[in-house]
Amino acid sequence: MRKPFTAFRGIAAPLPLSNVNTDAIIPSDYLRSETTDLARGLFGRWRFDAEGKERPDFVLNRPPFRRAEILFAGENFGCGSSREAAAWALQRFGIRVVAAPSFADIFYENAFRNGLLAAVVAPDDLAAMVAALEAHPDDAQVEVDLASQTLVRGNAARIGFQVPAFRREALLRGDDEIAGTLRHVETIGRYVADDRARRGWAHRAIAPKENP
Amino acid sequence: MTAGATLFEKVWNAHVVQRFDGDRDLIFIDRHVLQETTSAAAFTGLKRNGRPVVHPELTLATQDHIVSTEPVRDETSNPGGLELMRLMRANAAAHGIRHFGIEDPRQGIVHVIGPELGAALPGLTLACGDSHTATVGGLGCLGIGVGTSEVEHVLATQTLLLQRPKTMRIRFDGRPGPGVAAKDLILAAIGKFGISAGRAHAVEYAGAAIQALPVEGRLTVCNMSIELGARLGVIAPDDATFQYIAGRPYAPRGQDWEAALAEWRTLASTPDAVFARDVAIDCAGLAPQVTWGTTQEDVIGVDGRIPDPATYGDRDRRQRAAAALRYMDLKPGDAMEGLKVDIVFIGSCTNGRLSDLEAAARVARGRKVAPRVRAIVVPGSAQVKREAEAQGLDRVFLEAGFEWRSPGCSMCVSINQDVVPPGQRCLATSNRNFENRQGPASRTHLASPAMAAAAAVTGAITDSRKLAT
Ligand code: SF4
Numbered sequence: 001m002r003k004p005f006t007a008f009r010g011i012a013a014p015l016p017l018s019n020v021n022t023d024a025i026i027p028s029d030y031l032r033s034e035t036t037d038l039a040r041g042l043f044g045r046w047r048f049d050a051e052g053k054e055r056p057d058f059v060l061n062r063p064p065f066r067r068a069e070i071l072f073a074g075e076n077f078g079c080g081s082s083r084e085a086a087a088w089a090l091q092r093f094g095i096r097v098v099a100a101p102s103f104a105d106i107f108y109e110n111a112f113r114n115g116l117l118a119a120v121v122a123p124d125d126l127a128a129m130v131a132a133l134e135a136h137p138d139d140a141q142v143e144v145d146l147a148s149q150t151l152v153r154g155n156a157a158r159i160g161f162q163v164p165a166f167r168r169e170a171l172l173r174g175d176d177e178i179a180g181t182l183r184h185v186e187t188i189g190r191y192v193a194d195d196r197a198r199r200g201w202a203h204r205a206i207a208p209k210e211n212p
Numbered sequence: 213m214t215a216g217a218t219l220f221e222k223v224w225n226a227h228v229v230q231r232f233d234g235d236r237d238l239i240f241i242d243r244h245v246l247q248e249t250t251s252a253a254a255f256t257g258l259k260r261n262g263r264p265v266v267h268p269e270l271t272l273a274t275q276d277h278i279v280s281t282e283p284v285r286d287e288t289s290n291p292g293g294l295e296l297m298r299l300m301r302a303n304a305a306a307h308g309i310r311h312f313g314i315e316d317p318r319q320g321i322v323h324v325i326g327p328e329l330g331a332a333l334p335g336l337t338l339a340c341g342d343s344h345t346a347t348v349g350g351l352g353c354l355g356i357g358v359g360t361s362e363v364e365h366v367l368a369t370q371t372l373l374l375q376r377p378k379t380m381r382i383r384f385d386g387r388p389g390p391g392v393a394a395k396d397l398i399l400a401a402i403g404k405f406g407i408s409a410g411r412a413h414a415v416e417y418a419g420a421a422i423q424a425l426p427v428e429g430r431l432t433v434c435n436m437s438i439e440l441g442a443r444l445g446v447i448a449p450d451d452a453t454f455q456y457i458a459g460r461p462y463a464p465r466g467q468d469w470e471a472a473l474a475e476w477r478t479l480a481s482t483p484d485a486v487f488a489r490d491v492a493i494d495c496a497g498l499a500p501q502v503t504w505g506t507t508q509e510d511v512i513g514v515d516g517r518i519p520d521p522a523t524y525g526d527r528d529r530r531q532r533a534a535a536a537l538r539y540m541d542l543k544p545g546d547a548m549e550g551l552k553v554d555i556v557f558i559g560s561c562t563n564g565r566l567s568d569l570e571a572a573a574r575v576a577r578g579r580k581v582a583p584r585v586r587a588i589v590v591p592g593s594a595q596v597k598r599e600a601e602a603q604g605l606d607r608v609f610l611e612a613g614f615e616w617r618s619p620g621c622s623m624c625v626s627i628n629q630d631v632v633p634p635g636q637r638c639l640a641t642s643n644r645n646f647e648n649r650q651g652p653a654s655r656t657h658l659a660s661p662a663m664a665a666a667a668a669v670t671g672a673i674t675d676s677r678k679l680a681t
Contacts, residue, residue, distance in 0.1 A: 018528050019407065019507055023646045028627045032278065033295050034252050045648050050634070074528070076408040079441065080646060081625075082343035083250065084359030105412055105443050106343060109375075110359035166234045177361070178263070181369045184230055184238060188371060191229040191240055199226075199335075199475065201468035202242050205269035206310070206331050 010069030078107025250341030320593020330460030386496030394429030410442025564592025582671030
């Protein structure tokens with residue numbers, strides 16, 4: 001089980017770029033080992049220059065956004081490779097919610113499977129939120145309430161977001177998806193038995209025992 | 213029963229173990245392919261929860277992403293990759309999973325060896341922790357690319373719980389001229405429809421130009437489905453497909469073959485099948501394609517000029533194009549042809565198969581790599597390498613001054629030692645031209661193998677049709 005996703009209030013950072021790809025979210029240098037510092041790697045090439053020094057103009061290097069827990073981003077966030085490290089890096093940095101008008105398919109799946117909320121917001125709401133955060137960085141606290149599917153900045157605008165009901169429930173409960181599927185293990189067994197009878201050729205081993 | 217069904221729906225529906233609300237299906241996975249960079253954490257998760265691998269006999273593993281591609285190599289040739297390579301080997305051994313390590317004659321890029329070994333077959337579902345798994349759609353196999361949590365889910369349950377994709381068809385009408393490759397067809401489609409056109413869809417590629425493609429070309433087209441944003445891509449299997457599969461190591465034999473073939477012949481979308489989205493592209497008169505920017509939709513014919521971002525109506529697109537031109541050090545109106553390159557990379561799961569190397573060799577034969585240019589050829593698998601050597605292609609490349617390397621992902625993802633130095637311009641046959649993809653500040657142009665060879669021997673982006681022999 002994962003920790004259930006409860007309502008919280010945190011700093012929101014604007015990153016209004018579309019098509020932010022997973023190579024940008026976590027550069028491949030950080031995929032070379034199981035133990036790399038993914039928090040440092042997040043948006044590595046945007047946050048740090050070739051010498052490893054911070055680029056002061058990048059949003060996550062500026063106060064208060066250095067402590068961001070929520071990211072407002074443009075369309076098709078997370079496109080490119082399937083690397084789940086993109087979701088992990090966001091989380092290690094401290095991001096718990098990415099709000100965008102749309103997400104790439106695999107990233108979207110990966111996010112929820114790790115308890116990261118990928119919230120779909122209307123483009124106009126995104127634009128207004130980004131403008132507000134850029135104009136008032138001193139007022140960047142946003143409250144996230146998954147149960148009512150709302151994001152509220154300070155005392156100002158409240159915007160809604162979309163999330164499929166089953167994903168919302170799973171996040172709120174902190175479900176482990178594998179455990180959920182294993183509850184259907186008998187149904188899977190029946191499927192395999194039936195399908196073996198129907199399509200025996202498809203079930204022949206591709207890893208014969210004599211050569212493991 | 214199958215009246216009005218698309219190829220995708222027929223295969224998907226045959227694999228539904230259980231339906232859930234929210235258009236989610238629990239799907240049985242017939243084949244699972246593992247690679248070293250996305251599986252280690254999945255095995256750690258299994259261990260933590262005390263869960264076994266339920267179907268090791270339907271699972272294959274290889275090392276491809278982080279391996280050295282030195283002509284003579286072993287696991288230690290890329291010390292930075294040792295940890296992940298050893299974990300893959302140890303995890304496979306611990307769970308009885310067949311593993312093709314760096315020394316194995318069947319080693320290669322996951323999406324190259326699946327079809328080559330007959331592990332990917334029409335009508336099957338195949339999952340892999342890698343976004344280009346859709347490659348196997350070229351055989352009529354549903355290739356599902358997933359993240360590491362999902363790798364663990366497949367290992368533990370042999371299923372995936374997935375949102376059912378919507379159906380989409382792209383018809384490639386008209387006949388492309390000689391010298392226009394599968395890569396050009398898919399790049400042109402991405403240019404026309406955009407990198408998120410396929411989001412949440414399973415795309416079927418159809419039409420005369422697709423049917424005319426050899427099987428390896430179909431794999432190239434389906435490979436880049438993710439570059440269209442699609443969940444997966446498929447092409448209807450036909451006699452060419454069946455011929456390609458017959459006799460491969462894990463392909464069905466004897467009675468199994470007859471049964472499989474009978475089923476495979478029923479897989480094509482019925483003529484009355486309805487797609488949620490149905491679009492077309494005209495291939496007549498298409499020139500070889502080259503990307504100029506930092507997404508795959510930034511693509512033009514080699515005879516074209518770099519577009520002016522100011523002409524884009526959409527503000528976001530305008531800003532992205534301007535940033536891409538700065539990153540790529542290009543100016544609006546510049547001719548694509550004649551642009552100097554520093555590096556040429558021929559390989560990857562998009563274009564690292566035998567026919568790709570043959571196409572490149574046809575251009576390279578009897579010519580010399582231009583001075584200052586580094587050109588490398590990296591076969592997609594050990595088998596591709598052997599077959600190419602049997603034809604003498606290694607000699608053709610070496611005599612022309614190309615490097616002839618060992619199989620792996622290499623400069624496609626640059627997590628081994630094969631890196632494009634900062635600021636250098638690379639013409640690559642791979643699939644991603646993102647900023648920093650081939651190394652910090654690297655500049656990538658994507659094109660076909662023939663175009664890559666033409667750039668290598670002229671030192672500049674060149675219409676490969678002019679060098680055709
Ligand atoms: S060749 Fe490139 S795209 Fe293909 S599997 Fe390897 S890294 Fe991924």
